[in-house]
Amino acid sequence: MKTIGIIGGGQLGLMIIEQAHLLGARTVCLDPAADAPAFALSDERIVAAYDDPAALEELCRRSDAVTYEFENVPGSVLIPLEKRYNIPQGFRPLYDSQDRLREKENARAGGLATPEYAAADDEASLRAAVAKIGLPAVLKTRTLGYDGHGQLVLKTEADIEKALPMLAVPCILEQFVPFDFEASVVLVSDGSRVVTFPIGRNVHRDGILDLCFVPAGEMDDELRGRMAAAGERFMLTCGYRGILAIEFFVKGREFFFNEMAPRPHNSGHYTIEGCTTNQFRELVRFLLGEPLQEPRLVAPTVMKNILGQDLEAAEAIAAENRPGVHVRLYGKTESRPKRKMGHITFVGMTPAEYGAVWADRFVK
Ligand code: AMP
Numbered sequence: 001m002k003t004i005g006i007i008g009g010g011q012l013g014l015m016i017i018e019q020a021h022l023l024g025a026r027t028v029c030l031d032p033a034a035d036a037p038a039f040a041l042s043d044e045r046i047v048a049a050y051d052d053p054a055a056l057e058e059l060c061r062r063s064d065a066v067t068y069e070f071e072n073v074p075g076s077v078l079i080p081l082e083k084r085y086n087i088p089q090g091f092r093p094l095y096d097s098q099d100r101l102r103e104k105e106n107a108r109a110g111g112l113a114t115p116e117y118a119a120a121d122d123e124a125s126l127r128a129a130v131a132k133i134g135l136p137a138v139l140k141t142r143t144l145g146y147d148g149h150g151q152l153v154l155k156t157e158a159d160i161e162k163a164l165p166m167l168a169v170p171c172i173l174e175q176f177v178p179f180d181f182e183a184s185v186v187l188v189s190d191g192s193r194v195v196t197f198p199i200g201r202n203v204h205r206d207g208i209l210d211l212c213f214v215p216a217g218e219m220d221d222e223l224r225g226r227m228a229a230a231g232e233r234f235m236l237t238c239g240y241r242g243i244l245a246i247e248f249f250v251k252g253r254e255f256f257f258n259e260m261a262p263r264p265h266n267s268g269h270y271t272i273e274g275c276t277t278n279q280f281r282e283l284v285r286f287l288l289g290e291p292l293q294e295p296r297l298v299a300p301t302v303m304k305n306i307l308g309q310d311l312e313a314a315e316a317i318a319a320e321n322r323p324g325v326h327v328r329l330y331g332k333t334e335s336r337p338k339r340k341m342g343h344i345t346f347v348g349m350t351p352a353e354y355g356a357v358w359a360d361r362f363v364k
Contacts, residue, residue: 005063008070009036011330019280060085089242093262107257116175129173136176179249186268188282274301306342
């Protein structure tokens with residue numbers, strides 16, 4: 001029996017473990033929090049910091065293949081380990097995604113269009129970036145930003161002054177894209193073949209994913225096919241293996257790379273019930289060296305993220321036990337507003353039906 005090691009014990013780790021077990025593998029998980037959700041199911045637990053070299057070495061030693069569900073694992077600890085252990089995704093896609101400037105340069109080099117951008121490290125370079133890109137624009141910290149944290153929209157020249165405190169750390173200024181909507185694609189590659197999950201439309205609230213509507217009905221087959229093909233080409237060009245999620249802004253018939261993550265993605269949670277195979281299972285198949293399976297959408301599907309403020313509503317919906325309504329709570333011990341506590345997948349549901357029947361059940 002093979003053992004899969006997972007760096008990170010959040011809900012992504014938990015869902016990787018479920019699929020690993022279904023495919024007959026054991027798991028060992030590393031997380032600094034003793035009550036991390038994934039520890040509820042993992043066969044072995046290592047409670048340690050993500051950058052603890054001895055603990056990571058121990059995780060690798062106990063595993064046949066190691067993956068990560070946490071993006072900020074430092075290269076200084078992962079690079080030496082990938083030479084000696086089987087970490088088939090490697091550090092490279094993490095490295096490419098850990099700095100927004102490098103991430104965008106890499107996306108362009110890999111054939112993806114991006115919003116205009118420029119580095120902003122001090123007042124002079126920020127003013128130069130505004131002169132180059134124009135306003136409105138979005139200032140983001142280059143590293144450690146997520147879910148809209150570390151971002152500021154600059155609308156007028158007067159906003160530059162307000163943005164200066166952000167420049168305590170290196171930043172990137174991006175053209176503000178007045179997109180029609182956001183969409184994402186999740187891909188799994190074994191290095192030569194790529195399987196691609198159906199593309200959904202994503203709705204964010206306060207920078208956090210709120211809803212996914214699959215398929216993205218606003219895109220026709222040609223546009224969805226072009227986005228999937230661009231993602232596949234990008235993955236192969238970069239030589240990435242394993243799982244990759246790419247978020248795009250869609251404007252008219254064009255799409256612009258926003259960001260990527262070399263791990264299962266929140267916008268792919270719908271695949272568990274909404275597709276014939278899911279993002280976690282294909283990642284595990286890749287890790288086990290098994291042939292990948294091409295996913296198919298079972299029916300139109302809606303995924304609603306459950307943040308702390310919607311937990312009670314989700315529990316009530318779970319108790320109703322309705323067909324096609326899959327409530328998944330992650331078992332986090334502390335609920336806070338804006339903390340991802342679970343998600344609900346509605347299989348066989350259109351955006352219009354969701355809006356008419358379900359939207360009112362959640363906090364506006
Ligand atoms: P991010 O953390 O980069 O994914 O940004 C969080 C959210 O902010 C995105 O999902 C968008 O809704 C919005 N956003 C980020 N960058 C831009 C941009 N360049 N133009 C317009 N909206 C943006």
